[in-house]
Amino acid sequence: MKRLYHFIACILFLYTLSAQNKNYDVVIVGGTPGGIMTAIAAAREGKSVLLLERTSHIGGLPANGLGATDITTRNATTGLFHEFVSRNKQYYIDxxxxxxxQVKDCSDGYHFEPSVAEQTFHSMINTQGDRITVLYNRQFDSEPQNIKRSGKVIEAVRILNRDNRQIETYMGKVFVDATYEGDLGAAANIPFRVGRESRDEFNEICAGKIYRHWGVQFGRGIKSHFNGYEGYESEGTTYQGDNAVQAYNYRLCLTNDKSQMRPVLRPENYNRNEYISLIEDVWTGRNTGVDMQNITREQMEANRESLKKGNKTIIPGDPWGIAKITNMVKLPNAKTDANNQHMAFISTDLPEENWPWPTAGWEWRDNYAKRLKDYTLGLIWFAQNDKELPRHFREACKEWGLSTSEYLDNENFPRQVYVREGRRFEGIYFFTANDALPVTLGQRPPIHKQSIAASHYALDSHAVLKREEGRAHLEGFFGYESVPYTIPFGVMASGKVDNLLFPVPVSGSHIGFSTLRMEPCWMALGEAAGIAAAQMIEQKKPAQELDIETVQQKLIANKATLMYFKDISIDSPDFAMVQYMGISGYISAWNASLEDMADKELVKDWTTMSGLKIPVHMTKRKEILYFIYNQKIKQSWDN
Structure with missing residues (x-):
């Protein structure tokens, strides 16, 4: 047996030595979904790729509990992300x-178990054979000495092997920061931001210090964007900028299936005082929802009396049982994605204490991760067991526990903290809320000619402060409806370093980043980064001088959506043409309306834009667009 262990150790050593001595085309730090899609896209372009992951598992948050995909318009983001969800669905079918x-509950592959997500990522990587090398337990520490550079070019990175505590060096032509924290870019001295901008800096809705009841953000929220900011915020709002970082939590995989349920035990570092405010919240039905504006003290006392009789809460919108502290979305096999409960003053988020995380070292981060785990388990144990809570409330909470079929090597608890926001770099383009909101009511946001992805999720931030007496909600918590938008290449490139891309810690304000930070969007940006990295090598150009049209052409050929249209799917034979013409400015409406007739004013506009004489017999939008496309756009792109 000792000989076998020695043999395996020797093989691993030789494998690592070989990996270090090889000069890769693309070196990626961070096995997040954005990093994985970067690797796959670059490999499909024929490039050799090294993917360095700090833990023993790839997949980031989708493989750690975020199984209810955060996307509002599903067809807005396609490409490799669409392949990911399609493979998830096929897994359940097979x-x-x-x-x-299980197939019904997977919601076309958008809802999935953590272990299935990890399996899907592995299967996608495996399609690339030996073009992708994945090394686990490789830690990059965000210090300049861990980068070897020549002028504006990174030549190699120094990585800590967490298994043997040795430093390893890996060389590459293009480097990619796919970490949630932005560690590689920071070590390369790319300027970054942490915290929140004031409202005045970019004229953004919800910017800076803000208090809002949960619920005013949606529906009525769009109105406030066009008619001013006032009237939707609560007392205490100042819109001032600061260094506050939105809260992190764990996305728990809970189940009420007793055959696969692990009871939550009281953690060793349990502190009851952290949770006692929940007691009155349960008895009175107090919550953060907009309906609380009309709830009187008498109604809350009536709720107390009703609970004493064994009834459930009678306060409108007040969650009951485990839902009081965590919001759950159903996943296959009786599992749930259990996130923070936005309607609660106390939930699985742990605000304030995470502020140092973006720029802290890994020792501090690991200590915080343990603290957050203890806090989370303590909260659930409290809700299930504290005798000052109503008995039937506790019993309802006890119906839930951790799934024994997930995270088998980590006591069935997620392995990774949900880092919602780390460093945000200042790139060639700085994305703000105004890039995700309509220019005028009912219209699109600005259309970026250098778009390399489209996406759609609300502007969304969690709290930055813990509970404060007399406030409508936790400070910093909001959701605000956006519409499908385009994302320019410049959000993941900088003029400071020639061969570095950062598709995860992208360039943007706190509010702008709050919609870009969703995993589908990061996957789309990762795919674009992989193709861009390959083109940087082939064109022999730095990121800031890259021919973006070539990147766009390849993305569209891979069925990646660069501009969303309501009436054109990726399966449409007109998909490529409409994508080209859309980002080129010929189609600005939500529908391409190809079968409609083109009026004289539109023909005149297209004639001016294209510089072409459009034949008079062409009257339908589709035939005119194809004429311009074939004569000007396609010919230009083919050359």
Missing amino acids: KYGNSSQ
Whole structure:
């Protein structure tokens, strides 16, 4: 047996030595979904890729509990992300049958178990054979000495092997920061921001210090963007900027299936005082929802009396049982994605204490991760066991526990903290809320000619402060409806370093970043980064001088959406043409409306834009667009 262990150790040593001595085309720090899609896209372009992951598992948050995909318009983001969800769905079809409950619960692959997400990522990587090398337990520490550079070019990175505590060096032509924290870019001295901008800096909705009831953000929220900011915020709002970082938590995989449920035990570092405010919240039904504006003290006392009789809460919008402290979305196999409960003053988020995380070292981060785990388990244990809570409330909470079929090597608890926001770099383009909101009511946001991805999720930030007496909600918490938008290449490139891309810690304000930070968007940006990295090598150009049209052409050929249209899917034979013409400015409406007739004013505009004489017999939008596309756009791009 000792000989076998020695043999395996020797093989691993030789494998690592070989990996270090090889000069890769693309070196990626961070096995997040954005990093994984970067690796796959670059490999499909024929490039050799090294993917360095700090833990023993790849996949980031989707492989650690975020199984209810954060995307509002599903067809707005496609490409490799669409392949990811399609593979998820196919997994459930193959294993359980097309008409199974698991297939229904997977919601076309957008809802998935953590272990399935990790398996899907591995299967996608494996399609690239030996073009992608993945090394685990490789830690990059964000210090300049861990980068070897010549002028504006990074030549190699120094990595800590966490297994043997040795320093390893890896060389590459293009480097990619796919970490949630932005560690590689910071070590390369790319300017970055941490915290929140004031409202005045970029004229952004919800910027800076803000208090809002949960619920005013949606529906009525769009109105406030066009008619001013006032009237939706609560007392205490100043819109001032600061260094506050939105809260982190763990996305728990909970189940009420007793055959696969692990009870939550009281953690060793349990502190009851952290949770006692929940007691009155349960008895009175107090919550952060907009309906609380109309709830009187008498109604809350009536709720107390009703609970004493064994009834559930009678306060409008007040969650009951485990839902009081965590919001759950159903996943296949009786599992849930359990996130923070936005309607609660106390939930699985732990604000304030995470502020140092973006720029802290890994020792501090690991200590905070342990603290957050203890806090989370303590909160659930409190809700299930504290005798000052109503008995039937506790019993309702006890119906839930951790899934025994997830995170088998980590006591069925997620391995990774949900880092919602780390460093945000200052790149060639700085994305703000105004890039995700309509220019005028009912219209699109600004259309970026250098778009390399489209996406759609609300402007969304969690709290930055813990509970404060007399406030409508935790400070910094908001959600605000956006519309599908385009994302320019410049958000992940800087003029400071020629061969570095950062598709995860992208360039933007706190509010702008709050919609870009969703995993589907990061996957789309990762795919674009992989193709861009390959083109940087082939064109022999730095990121800031790259021919973006070539990147766009390849993305569109891979069915990646660069500009969303309501009436054109990726399966449409007109998809490529409409994408080209859209980002070129010929189609600005939400619908391409190809079968409609083009009026004289539109023909005149297209004639001016293209410089072409459009044949008079062409009257339908589709035939005119194809004429311009074939004569000008396609010909230009093909050359």
